[in-house]
Amino acid sequence: MAEVEEAVDIDGHPCVVVDQVSMRYRVPSSEDVVAGSDKRRGLMRRLSPRQAIVTVEALNALSLVVERGESVGIIGRNGSGKSTLMKLISGQLQPSSGSVLASSTPVMLGVNAALVPDLSGHQNIILGCLAMGLKRREIAARFDEIVELSGLAESIHLPMKSYSSGMASRLRFAIAASLDPEILLVDEALNTGDAEFGDRSKQRMDELRAQAGCVFLVSHNLSTIKSLCTRVIWLDRGHLIMDAAPDQAVAAYVAFTRSLSQGRMGAAGRIRGDARRKLVATQIEQRTSLRRKGRD
């Protein structure tokens, strides 16, 4: 049983506080209902086949405090809950339990931003920026940059439904990148362009990261994570395994995945278990003011 250690005060005001956040989905499953539990006969069963509903635990209760200046990388296998955590922090999803607190509205830089297919790229830029809360004057100032970043040139006047998926993704990224957010969330799936776009987007991301208060980055590219992040979180199957310095976390994760790919399940389980055993989980106490404790 984990002991609760003495409370630690966080000085100043943190950027993001994740307080016992979990995500649970109830989805229909096409797995056959176990015979015998379904007592209806013949015709009834055929007319209304019962669909099993299963509960998927995308993320188990997790708490974090992220302060200004931190750059947090989130790593893990597919299905570990990385995207879910990002969506919860950005506000796109409401958690099943717990809450996410932030000092300002987080901005997710991904390829998810939805735009209107019937309208042209030009109109969608204006619409998307307005939807993010920018004023017309601000949009006019940034418009050319956005078009340049997306690399769309003349196609900007064509309706978005005529764009290829790559063009659409690049435009969405360019629109989202035009904000100067305090809290930035970057989803890995940004490799949707040629090398030229890759360079331009990396440059823009570096600018954004320099200005932002804190950044969250999800990526499978571990060298990027090591070079860009000050702190790394390792998730597996919706559980927090490790929250440590980038070198340590990435090394442990690499060892874990290597064992898995070599079929050594036991070894992998041990690596994960060791990491988990060393974890110090966080429990948040929300206060509206902190008494200064006399500490040496």
Added chain:
Amino acid sequence: MPQKKIHLPAPAAVQSVAVNTRKLSRVGARPAFLDYLVRLWDFREFIFYDARARVLNGTRRDRLGSLWLILNPVLNGLTYYVIFGLLLNTGRGIPNFVGYLVVGIFLFQLSAAAVTSGARSVHNNKSVVQAFNFPRAALVVGANLRELLKGVPMLLAMLLILVVLPPAEPITWRWILIVPAVALQFIFNLGVGLVLARIVAKVHDVTHLIPFALRVWMYGSAIFYSYDRFVTHPELLAWLKINPLFNLIDIVRSCVLYATLPAWQSWALLAAWALGAAAVGLVFFWKGEESYGRS
């Protein structure tokens, strides 16, 4: 892939951390009602731009383009005239039955289109809702604004028909009263749209019920028959009198067809319905703010 429970050891310790949350707010939280209205006002540029852009692109697919905005109600009017006016002769005793019908049909279509559009606006824009953080009522206001923009040429066509087709109605100063009447109608449509939008976002099936409800509403608004028909049935007459759409149509008919000032009671009733619907709609919609976009 079935979800197997994985066995993980417990963490070494749980560190309690006291955090000053004074300057933090919950992500995706619903603001207080007045703050919500202020935010809605702040997003007015988004609303206007969205409405205008979608109207301009709406009829691009059709050869006749925006002409259909007018042709549609005209054809509707023609059909009702043939069936109700000529075949069933419900227009007996109504001077200028064509004018009577035209006003009713056009105004009804304005409301029907606005209510339908508003009801679907949140459900159909789920991707925009999930991608951006803005007061969702902006979508409903935008949909209503869009229909209003489409409605302006419709109303002009309606007035043109009244002036051109015999018996030509004279243009009096009272025609200007159409503006406040349609404004009240807009507010009423918005209120209804807000209520329906939240319901449809939760239970999509309701979308299929809306056309039936609109149909019943249409039949209950004295569009192709006269109010006098129910003089012998006081209960039905009472329902007709309360119907906001009937009052609206009655007001516009008074101004345009009969060159008389509408009774203040009609105005009062319409205004009460409009403001009541808007108030109820805004509060009801705001309450569900955090639920939109959840799949």
